[in-house]
Amino acid sequence: MEPKSKLSGPDRAAVFLMSLGEEAAAEVLRHMGPKEVQSVGTAMASLTNVSKSDVAQVIDDFVATVDEQTALGMGSDDYIRNVLTWALGKDKADGVIDRILLGRNSKGLESLKWMDPRAVAEVIRLEHPQIIAIVLSYLDPDHAAAVLSFLPERTQPDILMRIATLDGVQPSALQELDEILERQFAGNMNVKSSSVGGVKSAATILNFMDSSKEGSILDKVRDVDESLSQKIQDLMFVFANLADLDDRSIQSLLRELSTDSLVMALKGADETVKDRIFKNMSKRAGEMLQDDLEAKGPVRLSEVEAAQKEILGIARRMAESGEIVLGNKGSEQMV
Template identity: 70%
Template sequence: MAEAAPKLTGTERAAILLLTLGEQEAAEVLRHMGPKEVQKVGAAMAGMANVSRDSVSTVLDDFVDTIENETALGVGSEDYIRKVMTEALGEDKAGGLIDRILMGRNSKGLEALKWMDSRAVGEIIRLEHPQIIAIVLSYLDADHAAGVLATLPERDRPAILMRIASLDGLQPNALKELDEILEKQFAGQTNVKSSSVGGIKSAADILNFLDGNAEQALLDEVREVDPDLSQQIQDSMFVFDNLIDVDDRGIQSLLREVSSESLILALKAADETMREKFFKNMSKRAGEMLRDDLEAKGPVKLSEVEQSQKEILAIARRMADAGELSLGGGGDEYV
């Protein structure tokens, strides 16, 4: 029983838990999730097959252990939320995240876009002014925004990316007005209170989710207009090779969330140093199995390798935002 749990990602554990619930109870849980979480967990549920009794038992035991340490206490104070999250994540990491949480709670028009596929969002905003498009993309999750950007005309992308990178916050009234305009298409009300969107990091995060060729082409076009801005964006990007700077504890945490198939594909194009980084943070048996799988894996498309690397990077960024690992190498020391 103890061996089954480490093979499951967090998403797979959530899927198993929901599958053990009744339909009504599972639906109630899903209502409290965001669009990205619903999509990931739903896909995992659909792909579940031949789940062992030991795996189910382990997931349920872990869930019960977690719940026993929770309380029913709910605290709704914005000041409390800001203070706790800033204490947990640090001011830099917590700032934008807090604003997005508090904004999303009351925003209807912008929030509705998160539930649409990239092409649908692109159709809605493609005729808007580049500044409006930049604000909308800054509000979306980076991978979603990258998908939307890819649907927009190539000639418009550099200007949009530069505007995203140049955004330095937004007046609440302006964001509220944009939200109300979008909301008229979906109905409802809004009460926007937060406005931390855009910036160099936002532009870099979006680029991280584009495929390699599109990413480089867009950076080159921005460089022709504003070399300094292009360099700042590139400096803020996090690529797969940067995982070499993550400490061993962080890599071990990351491995618990990454599927074996994704890791095999991602490491196909990695050098020996990067591979050793992962091997040494696995058990001897798991490392040997991974080596064998890599050797046995035939030729794969570079696009598949890049996609797997980006998926792993997305997990790493999510964990970094949650304070579970440091992407910068070094970071805070432990005592």
Template identity: 60%
Template sequence: MSDDNEQQGGSKQQRKLSRVEQAAVLLMSLGEADAAQILKHMGPKEVQRVGVAMSNMTDVSKGEVQSSLDEFVDAVGTQTGLGVGNDDYIRGVLTQALGDDKASSLIDRIIVGGNTTGLDTLKWMEPRAVADMIRHEHPQIQAIVVSYLDPDQSAEILNVLDDKVRLDVVMRVASLESIQPQALQELNDILEKQFSGGAGTQTSRIGGVKRAADIMNFMDRGVEGSLMDSIKDQNPDLATTIEDLMFVFDNLKDVDDRGIQSLLREVSSDVLVVALKGADEEVKDKIFRNMSKRAGELLADDLEAKGPVKVSEVESAQKDIITIARRMAEAGEITLGGAGEEMM
């Protein structure tokens, strides 16, 4: 037992930080002005993830700092950024990570010179606040907003809308293929009157069945099941198409071995243990086959020691992993197999 403890202790000191943790280490190694310049070029979800990682970083060794800096130098030539805006949400995340004084200074530097469109500003808002904003708008406006935002945020927005509204919006998202740039600009202008943003970006390609499937992937399982039943009642063919395009946790068994290995490097062991508590045997076998013998033994021990886990916790952990998988797929780092692969 003592040997195992020593081995585990040693592995903890020599832990391999995830990319998000490495980014957090890098930002915390910089001054506020330089960190702010970097955060300016990151999207809302990226800032959220890095902010949370910063708040959780403890006992970072010199070796981990050096390793993070070395990997940054190697990768910096391939990185790109996205323009961002500002919202109370990022203020809360960075305040938790850095404290009131440092966060306030950092946020001010991020906000200066911001050029966020009305629709982009919604990406920084809590989903419930967005839902309250669009609750009394025409369903087509609601569908455009939901199509424009990231699928996980859109799913949370739909979760708090009434059943009938939710069904109407998803049906419209699925049938929405394009929108006139002028109409999108007008919607931007309306929102910018409330948010004081910059000039709107013209976008014509939006929505579609794949977008509807992406959004439903992130919805609470009970809500998603009820919504799918309603869609089947109105349009069975559309429901079948959406189901075919949805990528769920069990589809990980269709990802190639190299993709699984890359994914595992980005997923924390705690999240993986909880997610596997509710996974089918094929997925578990896939995971274990792509781990070293020692890592697999540790995972098996953790699964046995974990005991019963709430279904809601399992679903949340599985969604976290699917979110990482989708992000890596969009970056071209892995290929998601299974349903909807041709469309992706």
């Protein structure tokens, strides 16, 4: 069922939770993962001027979903899938659904998701690289990238290659790893026990690394396995891929960018990206941007790369919330 409310998934979830009262909302949040808590919590903190009609519509939509798509003891899987998709958006909901419907109790690994990246790195840094690869594959990509950056540089390419070539984990091995971690940490979520890792996972993690480290790691992977390196690079979403976005997505992205960041990023962009940006601006705005670019003068490459990474981070967050669609070579979705 399509929701009638025009609010985004996290905003709808925030409105619904805030209408429940503190105790009930806290009980719901207890059963959510760190990324979902952060997403909904941010929405709760930023909600302003929500009308009574919006609140009523969100609650009506929820009640209608309950009435039409579930019954006690019947269709519970479809109910969970539809409600979570409605509340969190499809991209975020898919991972949660997998953990709930396909997973098993796995407290140790899940507890790492709530930890600071540096702390996670300290926990796993002395483990075998294959163990580290499995752990990073279970973390959200931006979290995994931060953890990887705190691990010794000499081991980073090897770990990324192991992530890229990882093809599932035997339940017995996963259980043993989980039990080892559980001796140190506690948690209460479920996690999927297969289909972790892979080239796309490695590419997504690398996307979140700093540009200097990203290039260094990929170069070292290329020295060992040129074919694997190319597969990872093909699945990465880089600044040049912004030219592949549709007009509506580019326009939505531009509304979220500061002029300073855009000017700095475009100083190092190819003409295809620049043309797509200018095409989606008004004539006056385009002229002003062109003047800013010409007035900027020479800039350091590190500053350009930092600005491009910032814009890519904003683009990924918008893609996660369903505001834009990111595409890569071959038109395969990459978020």
